[in-house]
Amino acid sequence: MKLRDVLKLVRLRKFERSPTQRLLNRVVLADDFRTIARRRLPRAVFDYVDGGADEEITMRANREAFASRRLHPRLLRDVSVVDLHGEIFGQEFRKPIGLSPTGYTRMMHPTGEISACRAAMDAGVPYTLSTVATTTIEEVAATGHPNLWFQLYITGDHRLSDPLVDRAAAAGYKALEVTIDTAVTGRRSRDARNGLAIPPQLSVRTIFDIARHPRYWMRMLTNPAIEFANFQALTPEELASASTTVNSALFDPTLNWAHITEVRARWKGPLLLKGPIGPEDARRALELGVDGFHVSNHGGRQLDRCVPTADLIMPLRAAVGPGVPIVVDSGVHTGGDIAVALALGADMAFIGRAYVYALAAAGERGVAHLLRMLTAELRSVMQLSGLTSLSQFRKEGADLLSGP
Numbered sequence: 231m232k233l234r235d236v237l238k239l240v241r242l243r244k245f246e247r248s249p250t251q252r253l254l255n256r257v258v259l260a261d262d263f264r265t266i267a268r269r270r271l272p273r274a275v276f277d278y279v280d281g282g283a284d285e286e287i288t289m290r291a292n293r294e295a296f297a298s299r300r301l302h303p304r305l306l307r308d309v310s311v312v313d314l315h316g317e318i319f320g321q322e323f324r325k326p327i328g329l330s331p332t333g334y335t336r337m338m339h340p341t342g343e344i345s346a347c348r349a350a351m352d353a354g355v356p357y358t359l360s361t362v363a364t365t366t367i368e369e370v371a372a373t374g375h376p377n378l379w380f381q382l383y384i385t386g387d388h389r390l391s392d393p394l395v396d397r398a399a400a401a402g403y404k405a406l407e408v409t410i411d412t413a414v415t416g417r418r419s420r421d422a423r424n425g426l427a428i429p430p431q432l433s434v435r436t437i438f439d440i441a442r443h444p445r446y447w448m449r450m451l452t453n454p455a456i457e458f459a460n461f462q463a464l465t466p467e468e469l470a471s472a473s474t475t476v477n478s479a480l481f482d483p484t485l486n487w488a489h490i491t492e493v494r495a496r497w498k499g500p501l502l503l504k505g506p507i508g509p510e511d512a513r514r515a516l517e518l519g520v521d522g523f524h525v526s527n528h529g530g531r532q533l534d535r536c537v538p539t540a541d542l543i544m545p546l547r548a549a550v551g552p553g554v555p556i557v558v559d560s561g562v563h564t565g566g567d568i569a570v571a572l573a574l575g576a577d578m579a580f581i582g583r584a585y586v587y588a589l590a591a592a593g594e595r596g597v598a599h600l601l602r603m604l605t606a607e608l609r610s611v612m613q614l615s616g617l618t619s620l621s622q623f624r625k626e627g628a629d630l631l632s633g634p
């Protein structure tokens with residue numbers, strides 16, 4: 231080959247002017263966002279997102295459990311048109327993906343919850359706001375997202391959590407999910423090592439870290455303070471102790487079934503339980519009027535050695551039957567993971583850390599890019615497996631899979 235022939239093969243890409251777009255052009259897998267977030271965030275903040283409980287056994291097992299499943303493709307089917315639409319609790323979604331609740335989201339990006347919510351709205355997927363969000367229930371509702379979910383921690387002092395249920399109803403949230411794997415707080419080893427506390431405490435190491443991430447700190451200092459936004463409607467006295475009250479009351483060791491009965495009476499819309507739910511607990515929940523399940527082990531942030539969520543889906547589906555909505559999270563970070571979750575019997579897969587990294591890397595555009603990427607991955611996995619609609623996952627179910 232002559233030099234002239236080689237040059238013909240080389241086509242220089244047009245220079246991209248927007249730095250954000252340049253960054254997004256380099257992101258081809260969700261984990262690329264993690265690498266960027268790791269560079270951009272102070273160590274303690276990155277570790278708060280990235281870390282799990284104790285030895286992080288469950289956190290790793292979550293991903294392995296999805297990765298260890300293998301798909302058995304069906305061939306020679308026309309896969310030119312793929313339909314990713316579906317419906318949950320009477321609301322349509324454009325792809326079977328949702329955003330899980332994450333607390334303190336503005337610590338990772340100043341426009342935190344609003345940006346994540348807008349990206350979800352544009353993609354036509356549900357967004358779940360956390361009890362310990364740094365943006366209020368009403369501000370998030372003002373985005374106009376038609377399918378918002380609210381995540382509830384039932385606080386020991388019901389004066390804190392009851393009004394949140396009423397506010398979510400008044401603001402038009404479509405579903406309420408009660409997190410039930412937090413009777414006590416998980417022991418996050420990285421946070422303990424980093425001395426992470428909320429509000430943050432300044433140690434010599436933190437000050438060095440600030441010096442290494444001036445852009446992060448400038449952004450934080452020029453934006454409103456990070457606080458438990460949804461508890462700001464309390465009286466001044468309650469407010470004064472809110473930080474400690476919320477922190478200690480969030481993890482109420484007396485949490486039990488009677489609490490679920492109370493929430494069921496208060497919230498008229500679809501009610502889910504969020505946790506590592508097994509068949510027996512699920513049957514009891516259905517008797518109490520619970521409508522669906524968000525299978526989750528908090529991304530390995532609560533009980534270390536908890537069973538990975540991929541292993542929970544099939545027995546749960548068998549116990550509750552085909553009509554009860556099941557969504558799953560913890561370890562989902564590719565379209566292949568989503569396909570496995572659906573083949574195991576889930577209706578949708580939700581993501582946690584993956585979108586928080588995308589947010590930290592590039593705000594709303596980052597989350598939008600991630601959702602497009604996951605959708606493209608899922609579509610490709612489906613086409614290569616001979617599947618063209620979500621209902622086929624349920625029909626062919628376990629026949630599509632092998633693995634542990």
Ligand SMILES: Cc1cc2nc3c(=O)[nH]c(=O)nc-3n(C[C@H](O)[C@H](O)[C@H](O)COP(=O)(O)O)c2cc1C
Nearest residue numbers: 330331332333360409528529559560561581582583
């Ligand atoms: C930074 C962070 C904050 C979280 N905050 C909450 C929360 O406030 N309420 C809750 O129910 N789950 C919370 N979770 C758990 C997520 O909702 C979700 O279950 C978990 O992230 C899923 O695992 P994955 O990160 O592997 O996708 C949080 C997770 C992360 C990473």
